[in-house]
Amino acid sequence: MPALLEADNLHAQYGGIKVLHGLHFAVETGGITTILGANGAGKTTTLRAVCGMVKTTGEVRFDGRRIDGKATEDIVRLGIAHTPEGRGTFVSLTVEENLKLGAYARRDRTSLARDFLRVYQYFPVLGERRRQQAGTLSGGEQQMLAVARALMSAPRLLLLDEPSLGLAPLVVKEIFRIVRSINREEGVSVLLVEQNAAMALELADHAYLLETGRVVVAGPAADLKKDDSIRRSYLGY
């Protein structure tokens, strides 16, 4: 099967500072790919580059079509949902309004009510708090809201930026479990960026290891997990 998302020779820069130096990576249709790396390796920038939020050169193809150089909102409308670093919660809007915004760009609004139910099934706590100001949610709940909002756009590809950041281990486990079932049951492909390598490799089928803006190791997640030298020198566990 062809890849859903492919990047070829992807460079990115902020102002004059180059952050990505010619990445190649792919996300298979229906697959989960993870990008690992230390702080500052360029993980977040990679996701931002896919969504047209930074200046890039090189090629990014989604479903065979070039998306590099397009505006963020147009890329999103093709079926790519991005839960950004810091979760991007609309703090003064209610939980429900946040979710509605997730579905804003969708053309088929008929199944909207069903999607609300489905999202509340995945995240019962959001259902209980749907009239609450989103800024009053805990960190874990806001991360759930971010994933739920992404899901409301009925995406084909979900970009997750460090969903484990700053959360208690139990909450992280719960979120990863939900991401897995979204992937299996909804057929949503996932590109996951993480520092928590152990959990990410557990979830993913493909992995890339990033170091200062370059891919240094790539391969099936299972292989990376097994390779002791990679684990010790790059993943630190």
Added chain:
Amino acid sequence: MDIFIQQVVSGLATGGIYASLALALVMIYQATDVVNFAQGSMAMFSTYLAWTLLGAGLPYWATFGLTLVIAFVGGFLIERIVIRPVENAPILAIVIVTIGLLVILVSVAGWIYSYIQKPFPSPFPAKPIKIGNIVFGAHDLGAIGITLVILLLLFLFFRFTPLGLAMRAAAQDPTSSRLCGIRVSFMLGLGWGLAATFGAVAGMMVAPIVFLDPNMMGGIQIYAFAAATVGGFTSPLGAVVGGLLVGVTENLVGTYVRFIGTELKLTVALAMIIIVLLVKPSGLFGRATIKRV
């Protein structure tokens, strides 16, 4: 007692006008996080356009509607042409740009139409309505009515339509909004367009009272700032309540506090701004956003 009630009533009347301009201010603040100092002069300019249309022989309500449309397009274009280039500049720079816009609009209006005051018609009957000893101006009542209708429409729009929600989202967090597929720059333009429309309403309601001249909104803009501050810059309802409160307060203080009289009335508005900012900075109806860090 009659004097008291009469002063309250005429305070409500002027307050209604402050309220509609305050609504426009709140509107832009909500949509773009910018306090627009040019709001009053945009309203003045729209009113001159209405005057031109009336002069060309158009009936009042056709002029009214057409002016609103022109004001909307004008507001949208001002955002595109003047505000967009400084969109990412610090807030102070944007405020200065709106002040520049104020000066330009006033001068251009003076250049085209001269600074001589012009009468502007009211759509409402000139005959006052009398209940007991209290006299209501028909124009005043009409102006308040129109302001309330606009407030209602605005509320319904922001609360219940996807577009209204998207506009609120775009104002609050542009980056996240883009990630939801919202065309943020278009939303900001819409916000300016809507605000210019309400401004035009305010202008056309003020002009019959103060006469049309390039500086006619100067004082009213300060009252509108007071109204928006009192009500809370984040609340359209607050803007209206604030407007009415400011109108009534300045009237009562002007009547009963001898040394203030009519000359120092404007000071009342400024004093109200300072008191509210000291006691309750978010205003009566404003919402202080809760943020978890």
